[in-house]
Structure formats: C-alpha cells, structure tokens
Amino acid sequence: xxxxxxxxxxxxxxxxxxxxxxxxxxxxxxxxxxxxxxxxxxxxxxxxxxxxxxxxxxxxxxxxxxxxxxxxxxxxxxxxxxxxxxxxxxxxxxxxxxxxxxxxxxxxxxxxxxxxxxxxxxxxxxxxxxxxxxxxxxxxxxxxxxxxxxxxxxxxxxxxxxxxxxxxxxxxxxxxxxxxxxxxxxxxxxxxxxxxxxxxxxxxxxxxxxxxxxxxxxxxxxxxxxxxxxxxxxxxxxxxxxxxxxxxxxxxxxxxxxxxxxxxxxxxxxxxxxxxxxxxxxxxxxxxxxxxxxxxxxxxxxxx
Numbered sequence: 374x375x376x377x378x379x380x381x382x383x384x385x386x387x388x389x390x391x392x393x394x395x396x397x398x399x400x401x402x403x404x405x406x407x408x409x410x411x412x413x414x415x416x417x418x419x420x421x422x423x424x425x426x427x428x429x430x431x432x433x434x435x436x437x438x439x440x441x442x443x444x445x446x447x448x449x450x451x452x453x454x455x456x457x458x459x460x461x462x463x464x465x466x467x468x469x470x471x472x473x474x475x476x477x478x479x480x481x482x483x484x485x486x487x488x489x490x491x492x493x494x495x496x497x498x499x500x501x502x503x504x505x506x507x508x509x510x511x512x513x514x515x516x517x518x519x520x521x522x523x524x525x526x527x528x529x530x531x532x533x534x535x536x537x538x539x540x541x542x543x544x545x546x547x548x549x550x551x552x553x554x555x556x557x558x559x560x561x562x563x564x565x566x567x568x569x570x571x572x573x574x575x576x577x578x579x580x581x582x583x584x585x586x587x588x589x590x591x592x593x594x595x596x597x598x599x600x601x602x603x604x605x606x607x608x609x610x611x612x613x614x615x616x617x618x619x620x621x622x623x624x625x626x627x628x629x630x631x632x633x634x635x636x637x638x639x640x641x642x643x644x645x646x647x648x649x650x651x652x653x654x655x656x657x658x659x660x661x662x663x664x665x666x667x668x669x670x671x672x673x674x675x676x677x
Contacts, residue, residue, distance in 0.1 A: 374588050375515075376522035382456065382468040385432050387446035388423045392453025392472070392479045399477040401527045402492035402535045403544035404520045405551060406577070407454070407480060408562040414501045414508060416459040420469055421446050436469075437462035445471075453479045458515050459499030466511040468496070468519045474526070481548050486540055486555030493546075494523055500566065509570045517577065520545060521584035531581040545578050619645065622654035630654065638669050 376382055387393055409419070415437070421444040422432040445452065455478055456470040472478065480495035481488065489495075496519065498512050524531055524544075534541040540554055549564045551557025567573065622630065633639040634652070641650025658666075671677045 374521050374525070374584050375518040376468075382470050382519060382522075383432075383435070384470045385420055385422050385426070385428075385436070386473075387420065387453070387471045388426075389446045389448065390450055390453050391448045392451070393476070394448075396453065396472075396477045396479065398475050399492055401475055401494055401523075401529075403489075403494070403529055403533075403542070403546070404523050405481060405489050405493040405495045406498070406516060406520075406545075406547040406563050407495060407560075408498040408566055409500045410560070410562060411500060412502045414460045414499045414512075416457055416461060416467075416469060416499060417444070419445050419459075419497065419499070420457050420471060435461050451479065454497050455494045456496040456519065457499065458496060458512050458519070466508070466515055468515055474523065481551045481557035481560075484552060484555040484557050487537060489537075489542065489546070489551040489554075489556045491537075492535070493551075494527075498563065503566050503569060506570060509566075513567075513570075513572060517580045517584060520577070521581045524581060524585060525588070531578045531585065543574070543578070545574070545581060547574060550574060618642070618651070618653045618656050620649070620652055620654060626654075636673065638666065638673070 411418075417437040417439045420436060421439050422429050422436075423446060426432060453472060455472045455474055455476065456468050458466070458468050460466055474494055477490055478493075478495040479490060480497075481490060481493075483490070496516070498516055501508050503509075520531075523529065529544050531545055533544040535544060536542070537554075537556060540556070542554060542556065543550065546554075547563045548557055548560045549562060552559050564574075567577075630639070630652070639652060642653050643651050645651045668677065
C-alpha cells in the first residue's frame with residue numbers, strides 16, 4: 374500500500390470553506406467516490422491553502438496558484454470533501470486531504486431515503502477529457518490506494534455493506550450508486566467515466582481488497598512491527614539451517630573428517646533417510662557445541 378501511518382497523504386485543510394467550519398463529526402462507515410464533471414485535472418482548480426496554513430508556501434509551490442480564485446476554500450461554496458485526487462503543479466498525480474477523515478462531507482447531497490453524507494468519507498477525482506488512459510490509470514490506482522488506506526484505518530470491509538435505515542449500503546460506492554439507493558442527488562459520477570476504461574465498482578472493491586491482502590500477507594512492510602520483522606528473520610534462518618543440516622561437504626576436508634569420526638570427536642546428529650549418520654558438516658557451530666567438542670578433545674589428550 375502506498376499510504377500508511379508512516380506515509381500519510383498530503384494535507385491542505387481548507388479551513389475557510391463553509392463545510393469545514395459548519396460540518397460535524399461522523400462515525401465512518403465507508404468511502405464514496407466522486408469525479409468532478411469538468412475537464413480540468415489540476416488540483417489547484419479546487420484546492421488552495423488558507424493564508425494561515427503553516428505550510429502555505431510549500432503547498433502553493435506544490436499545487437500552483439489558482440489565478441481565477443474559484444477554488445473551494447471559500448465560504449460561498451456549499452460543498453466540501455475529505456480529499457481530492459489529481460495533478461500537482463509538476464504533473465504528479467496524488468491525493469491531498471482537505472478535511473479530517475471523520476468530518477461529515479457535503480458531497481452527495483440527499484435522496485428520498487437520506488444521505489451517504491452521514492458516514493461515508495468522500496473524495497473527488499479531477500476529470501480530464503475522459504479519453505486519456507494513462508491519466509485514468511494513474512488516478513484509478515491513486516483512488517484505490519487512498520481507499521485501502523482508509524479501509525485499514527477504519528476497519529472497513531471493501532466488500533461489506535452497512536445498514537442505513539432498511540437499506541443495505543455498500544461500504545464502497547460512488548455518487549451514482551448513492552442516487553440509485555435514494556441516498557444522494559442524481560449525478561452520474563463515476564459511472565459515466567470508468568466503464569470507458571473497463572472498470573466497474575466491483576472492480577474497485579476487488580482491487581482495494583487486493584491491496585489490503587497484500588499488506589496482511591506481508592508483501593508490504595511499512596507498518597510491520599519489530600516483533601513481526603524478527604519472526605520473519607527467524608523463519609529465514611530456520612530454512613537456511615535446514616539446507617545446511619546434511620552431509621554435504623568438500624573433498625578437501627575428508628582426511629580430517631574421517632579422523633574426527635574414527636576417534637569419536639565428532640558424532641552424528643541423527644540419521645538421514647537412507648540410514649547413514651548425519652554429521653551436518655556445513656551447519657553452524659554454537660558455543661555450547663564448541664565447548665562439548667573441546668571437552669571431548671581434552672579427555673582424549675588426558676587433560677581432564
């Protein structure tokens with residue numbers, strides 16, 4: 374996974390927006406995807422820092438300036454999302470968080486059965502002209518990465534559902550899904566765009582689950598504890614020793630080996646499948662084993 378507790382997404386809290394100032398906290402139930410519906414993939418169109426942001430200069434350099442002043446960090450915008458996905462000034466596709474994750478977004482509005490604003494973290498993906506596969510692949514991957522990060526943070530099952538009244542609502546859905554469930558306004562996103570490149574909401578849930586499984590199975594190590602690292606190392610060492618615990622040896626040591634066996638200095642450590650003694654010539658020698666070896670030799674020399 375790209376995002377972890379050690380590698381969080383960029384933050385540009387849009388504290389001047391009405392949503393940020395007037396919303397409330399929520400219990401997180403899932404993640405809802407939006408796309409902007411306008412041909413402008415640049416994050417600066419929508420995201421700008423507040424003047425009192427301690428990282429204002431750095432954020433402006435990363436985002437670039439919205440010269441039109443129509444970004445969403447203003448009181449007149451009656452909408453707000455938890456994060457955005459799109460291009461930085463240098464063309465890099467990334468995610469930038471604009472509200473705390475447990476702040477209720479003003480994103481999908483309401484339908485006849487209520488609103489997915491009550492519990493679903495929401496983000497917008499900045500659209501282009503909807504015909505650039507390279508850009509689509511990048512924002513799709515980024516959206517899956519941030520969703521997996523949020524699923525891990527809030528213990529969300531990507532394939533799960535939660536009850537909203539009498540309705541079973543997917544934990545991961547898009548704006549159009551919320552409308553079909555009577556829990557959002559009539560917008561087509563993201564289903565007017567994603568099928569053009571062969572992606573469905575089920576694909577999204579499967580891809581997010583794959584990212585989570587990769588981390589669970591140890592393919593991602595950003596969040597591994599010291600104890601987990603030690604367990605992996607112990608397993609590697611054990612496997613390595615298994616390979617060494619046989620009679621493999623070089624011809625150069627034959628005379629010395631025969632002498633050590635014949636005089637009783639070295640004894641076998643069990644037997645191999647063919648019944649021959651296993652001297653484990655290539656295995657490691659512990660300090661305890663070394664002490665026993667020296668003691669036998671001292672006895673042979675009459676020193677004990």
